[in-house]
Amino acid sequence: MDLAIEAVGKHFPGVVALDDVSFEIRPGEIHALMGENGAGKSTLIKIITGLYQPDGGRLLIDNKESRFASPRDAIGAGVSAVHQERNLIPRFSVGENIMLENLPTRRRLVDYEAVHAQARRFLDLIDPSIDTRAEVRRLSVAQMQIVEIAKALSLEAGVLLLDEPTASITDHEAQALFAVLRHLRSEGKAIVFVSHKLEEVIALSDRVTVLRDGKVAAAGEPIARMSRSRIVSAMIGREERTAEIGARNAVGGVPALEVSGLTTSLGHREVSFTLRQGEILGLYGLVGSGRTELARALMGDARILAGEIRLRGEPIFVTDTPTAIRRYRMGYVSEDRKSEGLILADSIRANIAITVWRSIASGLGLLTRRAEERVAEPLARRLDIRTPSLDQQVGKLSGGNQQKVSIAKWLAAGVDILIIDEPTVGIDIKTKAAIHELIAEITRGGVSVLLISSDMPEMITLADRILIMRDFVLVGEIENERRYETMSRRIMGFIHGEIDMVDAKGQAEANHG
Amino acid sequence: MTVARRFFTQEWSALAVAIAIGLATLSALSPAFLTEYNLYVVLRSFCVVLVVAFAQMLTLAVGQLNLAVGALGGLVAIAVGGMMEKLGLPTGVAVFVGLAIGVAGGVLNGLLTVRTGINGFIVTLATASVFTGINLGVTESIPFYNLPPDFVAFGVKRFFAVPYLLIPPVIAALLLALFLARTVPGRYLLAVGGNPHAAELSGIPRDRIVVLAHALSGLLSAVGAILAEAQLGSAQPTIGADWLVISFAAPIIGGAALTGGHVSVAATALAVVLVVLIQNGMVLAKVDPYWVQFLLGALILSAVGLNRFRAIRIERA
């Protein structure tokens, strides 16, 4: 089955997700779709699977114009997908989840024997160890992802889309998956494979399409013609992407935050690192590696089972988020600014002043607009937030301006330590640069920043040192030499387990010795 | 797994044990408990409550709160009574039309909920008022007393301690259990409740399923109303007025997940047994009937607390 989209656009309030994108899949091929965070890959997938409707352009199946008004239409047309987030029914069994689109029946009743037998067939292709009768909510994240893959396979669809299918599974299982995909390809199926893991893409796919900032940067190029560096430069727009962010102060060695042997209820094991005063410490890792969860633990949103946290030498016990903010002057810029970082229906003024409401209220508890303005206005000016008025609803701002607001509120609170999680997802280039400059400027003022990012150029631009996390454990710690090719290779080396923490430590000691 | 092990891992095992203890205590403390007549009374009060509990259980299954269960029931009751008394329609026809009204009311609730995207709670709060208004407007609070004798007789006849009235609820329970466990629409219903987004991605017609849940809920309200009418021997406009709390209490005590996707016919039925036993016990012990209301509230809170406790334990595992 031939599936194509032509000149498709899609926008949301404040951001253009896709702009004049054309994309075409042929039967009997594995077509990789690549791009940085926020480039538009997930939006494209959601359009092809009927979750979103495009604002412009058309969808063609076997060269006939078509319309997917809902996921049902897409499934009916022979498109099945494994999305990035988990989409399983928690209390149903593995088998039932796999066969949900197509429950086999006998005499109008669900035939559970057949359900489990058929589910078993598809599950065995990747991981025979999962019990089809187990309740999905009791599985691990990796197992759930495998179940989802089996589910997509069960549809025996003409077009199979996989969005970061190997994010949470082991190499062994990934290899099994690839074998299945190759087999499907030989049967004439069309496979779209979204991944940011270059090695996988090069090894597996026939053609590759690269998206950048919502537009097509490389359209269906045969993989033979796309070298690693050509793919990367299509993704980032130029060869080297390390921007200048101004002179970094010689970072003093004074530790602002020391974490030792931290084990949390979320799954972290023995995490240890030191955040130095005025430094930008990067924390790199893939989706699901445990970085955001670490931030949550530091902010008091999870239980600490073992280990110690010291703030300027003194041990601290963060019991809940208000304590972390008020007493320890820590802040957290959430990766999900729309649902966690901001109250969209509220004004810019309120969103900036929220962290200090209690402090700016008068003795009687009265909180005037003027008091809020006194806090918000200078910050809005300093951060160059573009708006006709501070009363503007934050939900109406562009992504970049929204992010500035969500950072501004921590400056209002005067935090000493700021954890920033994926600051520039879905933000245009110019504002991205502005935010990077802002982060650097904050640290010049004495704030220490823990920067969580899966955006390699961003990490290499900003961080003084870089920690690498995988599966809720720290696997690497390196100084940033700010040369893109070498640094990205080293970081990816840690991610794929090619470099050992011990080696890296030895390196670091040799460098400092 | 041994039989004992399998018993204790069932969610409703705690309920079953509580009931067993309750039965033992009641029979020991009150000689009147185990008489045929008393058991008959207990089973009779069980009938309506069970169906009403199922009506709410279905909407809870898709994660919706249905405040119109009682009001719709009241409306059906007087409609059926009115048809039999005033219009002289044969019992079968009246009952059929009554059930149709129940389904229609449910469909109205469902459509309003999905088409407008408004919270099911508010929609049913409003429609409950509408149904009650129609009910009172038509009857002007005067019950229909002259119901066909065979209808009234059905509400009274029994086979030793087992009332004929028990047959419809038991059939309903079995059909419902089958529906939710083994039919495609039933499984889809639970899927929509369990994870609406995932269900949609799997091609399940989410809106249609929600309307189906409401329609079935309306049908069961109607069944409950007709049973209540037979039990009372007259069509009282107040039928359904006190259904709200018990309709939630039973499924919740039976472990229903408030967000949807997890209900149990067996556990709900056992919860109803427990509540009815408590009520009966109070009557036999000549305790203030007001204690029932109090205990119902306490039971719901304990059940909810227990469910949360269990959920936290699972999360930690």
Next chain:
Amino acid sequence: MIASVDMGSSFRLKAWLAEQSNAIGLAGIVLLFWIVFASLAPGFISPFNLFAMSRTLAIDTVIGFSTMVVLATGGMNLAIGAIGVCSVMFAGYLMQVLSLPGPVALAGGLALGSLLGWINGFAIVRTGVNSFIITLASASLFNGGMLILTKAVIFNGLPPTIAEFGRMRWDVVSPLLLVALLIGSALIVLFRLTALGREILAAGANARAAELSGVPVGRAIVIAHTLSGLLAASAGLMLLSRLGAAMPSVGQDWLLPSFLAPVLGGALLSGGSVSVVGAMIGALLVTTIRSGLLILQVGNFWLQLFLGVMLLLAVLLDRYRAVYAERRSLGRRI
């Protein structure tokens, strides 16, 4: 770039007008109904009817406030009727059986209402369970408890000052209305001008974001429920003065009107946004219709129907407004 003050204040004016458009529209509808009822039945605007309406309005307004403060947090309180009747019976008990002076008994009633509200809030925050279920259960608990303790007697041997206050008349208006307006003013101050009020609204608008910004969300919810209980008790005590006796039937029919007033007034069911003025005008609309239908002898029964349809329309309108606002903001990038 922050624009000059002029642009800023015109923006603010426009935003304020948009906010008040709902209240203005509602007031228009009220006026319309008054004209209709007055022309159909002149008795509608008779001094006595106006006085009677003002008393009912006062009580309905405070009932609406009781639900409104909880709606602000994105939750609901099904126990307002139960809390109301418990406070009333408790006050009646204090006055009649323990012969305590009126003010003491009233204070006792208010304290009990606050306590019961606090219990709700505490249970909701501690267990993390939906406020619907918790308050449904507590309503049963409180009501049952009250019936057990009082055996459903009516306390009608109260000090005469209580009933006198309820009968007091300032021309066409009851002093109870002044009480309601004072409460309303206090709530306006709370939600617009105090940190606590802002925190309650933030907890309703986006609890997660508020929490991550250091707002003590749990505490805000508990306080909101305590306040709700206090307001329910106030409404009950106002009703007590009007009835001149403490009856266990108080609160039975509070639920629908308590939702109707704030929702008509523009409160969002999802939380985070309430309008005190809107709720007051909403209560006025409900009282108007109630009184009008009564005067026209249409029958109390049809009132139920009317109110139900009104609630549906109110919520539909709210949804339409939200969708319309979203559509207008699409394509506007700043």
